[in-house]
Amino acid sequence: MGSQSVRYIFVIFLSLLLSNCKSAKVSKQLEKSLTSNFFDHQFTGLLVYNPRTKDTIINHNGERYFTPASNTKIFTLYTGLHYLPEKVPAFKYTVHQDTLIVKGTGDPSFLHPYFKDSSALEFMKNYKAIKLVTDNYNNEKFGPGWAWEDYDRYYSTERSAFPLYGNVVTISNTDDLDTYPKFLKSQTTYTLLxxxxxxxxxxxxxxxxxKTSTxxxxxxxxxxxxxxxxxxLPNRVEFIPYTTAKTDQVFYSIPTDSLFKRMMHVSDNFLAEQILVMASSTISDTLDADPIRKSILENQLKDLKQKPKWRDGSGLSNYNLFTPLSLVQVLEKLYAEIPRQRLFNFFPAGGVSGTLKNWYSGVDGPYVFAKTGTLSSASTLSGYLLTNSGEVLIFSFMNNNYNTSSNKVKEHMQAVLEYLRDNY
Incomplete structure (x- = not known):
C-alpha cells in the first residue's frame, strides 16, 4: 500500500473519529438539558435522527407513548398522500337523463370560507334535477374522545359526507353584522356572552x-x-337514502396539495378529519375513516416499531397515543418519498408561516419545518431541522403532563433545538 493511500485512510479515520466525538458531545449535552429541573417536572420524549448517516443522535423516551395532539396530522398527511389523487375528489356521480345522481366523498373545499371553491356548484347548475344520496357516511359527526364543551368552537367542527361552507358560518362585523353564507344571517345576533x-x-x-370575524x-x-x-339550487335538490345507480364518475375540485398545506400550516382539525373521509372514498362507496387508518397501519406503515393508538385524523382526541419513534419513522418515509421542496412546503416554517410564525426564526431563514401539537398539558413538535453544518435532521419532541404554561415549554424546546442547530 502506497503512502498516499495510507494518508487517505488516516484522514478518513480521523474525520470519522472527530465526527463521532462531536455527535457524542451533542448527545450528552441534549441528555443533560432534558434531565434539568424544568423537564424533570413533566413527561418528555425527544428522538433525533440523521437520515443521511442513519444515526440516532438522541433517544430520550423515544419509545414511550405520548398524547400527540396535532402531531397526529403527520399520519393524516401521509395517508392523504398515499390515497388521494392530485386533485380533490369532490363527489361521485352518474347522469340519468336530465338528473344528476350524486354521492359525497367528504370534500371539505366545497364553498369553504378559505378556499371558496365553487367549481362543483357550477357543474351542478347544468342539471335541472339533482338527487343527493344520504346513506354513504358511516362515522359519528364528532371523533372519539372529543370534548363536548367545544361544540361551538371552529376546531370542533362536525364531520360529514358532503360539507357545505366548511360546515361553519363565518360571522363578521365591519359596517354591519354579516355572515357567510348570507342565508344564516337571520339566525345570527349580537351577544355579551x-x-x-x-x-x-x-x-x-x-x-x-x-375580532373582525369568527x-x-x-x-x-x-x-x-x-x-x-x-x-x-332552489327546488333542484332531492335527498334520497340510497341508489342502485352506479355512481362511478368523479368530479374533481382543487389541488390536493393546497388542502394538505392548509391543514398543516394552521393545524386545521376539520380538514384533517375530512382528508381521512375522502381517502376512504377512493376504496369504497361507504365513507368511513376507521378502515383507512387500519389499512395504512397494516400496509404502508406495517414496519413501525411501535403501533400507535390512532383514533382520529386531527389529534383532537385524548385517546390517541404515539411514540416519538413512530413519528420519526413516518417523517423519514415522507423525506424519502417526497421531493424536499414540496415536502417542506407542507410544514409550517419557523419564524415565517403558520403555527411556527412566532417561533424558531433563524438569521439566515427558517431552520425548523415542523408540525406543532397542543392540547391541555400536551405540547409536541415533530418535523425537520436544518443544522448550521448543512445536515437535515428528523426529530420528534413530545411533552405531556406539565403544570406550567405551554409557552414556557415551547421556550425550553426552542433552546434545545437551537443548540442542536448550532452544534451538530
Whole structure:
C-alpha cells in the first residue's frame, strides 16, 4: 500500500473519529438539558435522527407513548398522500337523463370560507334535477374522545359526507353584522356572552370583542342541510337514502396539495378529519375513516416499531397515543418519498408561516419545518431541522403532563433545538 493511500485512510479515520466525538458531545449535552429541573417536572420524549448517516443522535423516551395532539396530522398527511389523487375528489356521480345522481366523498373545499371553491356548484347548475344520496357516511359527526364543551368552537367542527361552507358560518362585523353564507344571517345576533351557538340548535351569536370575524360550526341536522342546498339550487335538490345507480364518475375540485398545506400550516382539525373521509372514498362507496387508518397501519406503515393508538385524523382526541419513534419513522418515509421542496412546503416554517410564525426564526431563514401539537398539558413538535453544518435532521419532541404554561415549554424546546442547530 502506497503512502498516499495510507494518508487517505488516516484522514478518513480521523474525520470519522472527530465526527463521532462531536455527535457524542451533542448527545450528552441534549441528555443533560432534558434531565434539568424544568423537564424533570413533566413527561418528555425527544428522538433525533440523521437520515443521511442513519444515526440516532438522541433517544430520550423515544419509545414511550405520548398524547400527540396535532402531531397526529403527520399520519393524516401521509395517508392523504398515499390515497388521494392530485386533485380533490369532490363527489361521485352518474347522469340519468336530465338528473344528476350524486354521492359525497367528504370534500371539505366545497364553498369553504378559505378556499371558496365553487367549481362543483357550477357543474351542478347544468342539471335541472339533482338527487343527493344520504346513506354513504358511516362515522359519528364528532371523533372519539372529543370534548363536548367545544361544540361551538371552529376546531370542533362536525364531520360529514358532503360539507357545505366548511360546515361553519363565518360571522363578521365591519359596517354591519354579516355572515357567510348570507342565508344564516337571520339566525345570527349580537351577544355579551362567550357562547357562539346554542348547544344543539342553529342560533348563532357574535360577541363584540375586537375580532373582525369568527367561524362557528353549525349543527348538521336535516333542516339546515336541506335549507342550505335549497338556497344554492332552489327546488333542484332531492335527498334520497340510497341508489342502485352506479355512481362511478368523479368530479374533481382543487389541488390536493393546497388542502394538505392548509391543514398543516394552521393545524386545521376539520380538514384533517375530512382528508381521512375522502381517502376512504377512493376504496369504497361507504365513507368511513376507521378502515383507512387500519389499512395504512397494516400496509404502508406495517414496519413501525411501535403501533400507535390512532383514533382520529386531527389529534383532537385524548385517546390517541404515539411514540416519538413512530413519528420519526413516518417523517423519514415522507423525506424519502417526497421531493424536499414540496415536502417542506407542507410544514409550517419557523419564524415565517403558520403555527411556527412566532417561533424558531433563524438569521439566515427558517431552520425548523415542523408540525406543532397542543392540547391541555400536551405540547409536541415533530418535523425537520436544518443544522448550521448543512445536515437535515428528523426529530420528534413530545411533552405531556406539565403544570406550567405551554409557552414556557415551547421556550425550553426552542433552546434545545437551537443548540442542536448550532452544534451538530
Amino acid at each position: 362567550d357562547k357562539r351557538r346554542d348547544f344543539n340548535a342553529n342560533n348563532f351569536y357574535y360577541k363584540l370583542d375586537g 367561524e362557528v360550526p353549525f349543527v348538521l341536522d336535516t333542516t339546515i342541510v336541506k335549507a342550505l342546498w335549497n338556497d344554492l
